[in-house]
Amino acid sequence: MRIAVLGMGRMGRAVASRLVDGGHEVVVWNRTPGGAPELLAQGAREAATAADAVSDVEVAMTSLANDEAVRDVACGDAGIRASLSPDAVYVDISTISPDLSRQLDGEFGRFAAMPILGSPVAVAAGQAVYLLGGRPNVTAAVEPLLDALSDTVRRYDSPSLASTAKLAVNLLLLDGVVALAESFTVGRSGGLSDDQLRQLLGDSPMVSPGVRNRFEGVLTGQQDPWWSAQLGAKDARLAVELALEAGRELPLTATAQHRYEQASALGSAEDIADVGQLYRT
Numbered sequence: 001m002r003i004a005v006l007g008m009g010r011m012g013r014a015v016a017s018r019l020v021d022g023g024h025e026v027v028v029w030n031r032t033p034g035g036a037p038e039l040l041a042q043g044a045r046e047a048a049t050a051a052d053a054v055s056d057v058e059v060a061m062t063s064l065a066n067d068e069a070v071r072d073v074a075c076g077d078a079g080i081r082a083s084l085s086p087d088a089v090y091v092d093i094s095t096i097s098p099d100l101s102r103q104l105d106g107e108f109g110r111f112a113a114m115p116i117l118g119s120p121v122a123v124a125a126g127q128a129v130y131l132l133g134g135r136p137n138v139t140a141a142v143e144p145l146l147d148a149l150s151d152t153v154r155r156y157d158s159p160s161l162a163s164t165a166k167l168a169v170n171l172l173l174l175d176g177v178v179a180l181a182e183s184f185t186v187g188r189s190g191g192l193s194d195d196q197l198r199q200l201l202g203d204s205p206m207v208s209p210g211v212r213n214r215f216e217g218v219l220t221g222q223q224d225p226w227w228s229a230q231l232g233a234k235d236a237r238l239a240v241e242l243a244l245e246a247g248r249e250l251p252l253t254a255t256a257q258h259r260y261e262q263a264s265a266l267g268s269a270e271d272i273a274d275v276g277q278l279y280r281t
Contacts, residue, residue, distance in 0.1 A: 001059060002025045002058050002059075003024050003025065003027070003058065003061065004026075004027045004028070004053040005019070006062045006063070007062055009063060011116065014121075015116075015149065017039060017124065018149050020039065022148025026045070027045045027047050029049070033048070050073050051080075051082050051083040052083070057084075059088060059089045060080055061090075061114075062074065062080070062094060063093050065094070067097055069094075074104060089142060090108045092104065092112075093113075093115060094115065095167070097163065097238050097241070097242070098160035098163040098164045098167075099160070100163075101113045101160045102158075105134070110137075112134030113131070113132075113160070115131050115162060115163060115165075116130055128149070129152045130150055131154050131165045131166055133163070134159050171239045171256075174235065174253065174257075177211055177218060177272050178259050181279045198215075214271075217274070220276075221280070223273040228269065228271060229269035229270075229271070230264040230269070232275075233257050236253050236260060263277060
């Protein structure tokens with residue numbers, strides 16, 4: 001298939017690489033040109049503009065930071081909507097609000113949301129989980145590229161449901177990482193050393209596998225970054241806002257949102273595990 005991937009952050013690069021390795025013809029675009037030389041070496045082509053990237057593709061994919069960036073690239077002047085063929089499918093793999101997914105579904109004739117559960121490393125290894133939401137005729141058109149990405153795809157009847165599913169999973173990790181930082185703080189406050197905390201909690205069933213991936217990062221700050229505290233705060237906010245729209249409150253996630261905002265303000269928080277800085281200092 002001819003596929004455009006717009007947004008060359010860690011996740012966008014990992015997805016594009018899998019697609020190239022899967023034999024697809026891939027064109028990439030980034031706001032800052034030259035962001036993925038390794039993909040060009042693999043055989044991908046770089047477009048000068050978003051409109052150029054999608055002008056002759058069967059599937060256009062966006063992997064961007066937030067609602068504002070997705071809306072701008074999708075619907076702005078010289079964006080996807082200006083050049084995408086009516087027969088092509090637009091797939092957003094970003095973490096965005098269900099409301100924006102719903103809007104894009106209305107503005108594009110063929111739109112699907114497909115947010116990803118897993119790190120860029122998991123994407124590169126073909127081990128990530130993809131949450132695919134859209135009308136049956138649209139998701140059927142996406143099926144040929146899924147084999148290059150993963151064997152695990154969860155399917156939903158609409159893009160907004162897929163976006164909701166992503167937020168429901170993300171808040172478990174976001175809340176859990178803050179809880180882990182506070183558990184370490186309790187232990188340290190009572191005199192436990194870092195080694196004793198590793199022995200106590202390192203393989204404890206009380207720590208989920210996802211949170212355990214951030215264990216050392218929260219404890220010591222030694223973490224390979226891929227999901228920034230700023231983006232973590234954004235995802236927590238989206239979850240809180242979605243619940244508020246339904247008349248419900250998420251006090252735990254609202255507190256986690258605040259903590260990630262504080263961590264982001266430190267200026268050195270390249271990963272959500274860096275929320276641990278707030279408790280180590």
